[in-house]
Amino acid sequence: MSLRALGEALKESARIVLIAIIPIVLMGVDMQGKTVQIDWFLVQFTAIVTFLRFADSWLHQRGKEIGNDTMSKGLVRF
Numbered sequence: 001m002s003l004r005a006l007g008e009a010l011k012e013s014a015r016i017v018l019i020a021i022i023p024i025v026l027m028g029v030d031m032q033g034k035t036v037q038i039d040w041f042l043v044q045f046t047a048i049v050t051f052l053r054f055a056d057s058w059l060h061q062r063g064k065e066i067g068n069d070t071m072s073k074g075l076v077r078f
Contacts, residue, residue: 005061012057013050020046 024046028037056074063072070077 002062002065005058005065008061009054009058013054016050016053017046020050 024038024042025036027042028039029035030037052075056076060072060074063069063074
């Protein structure tokens with residue numbers, strides 16, 4: 001297993017999580033009650049999307065490293 005491909009995929013996932021945290025928290029802020037209520041459905045959905053993007057990115061990077069054109073297209077192959 002290549003650490004470079006894994007590292008790139010983890011960086012991609014971290015970017016998605018960091019970008020997703022902002023709207024999830026902002027949607028849960030209640031200015032009147034001064035509370036934050038997190039919508040856990042959105043958190044679960046973000047986790048699923050992040051995992052799929054991680055898998056896609058890892059397959060792409062790994063495919064490029066080993067020279068496999070089919071694998072380098074990721075999960076959706078187009």
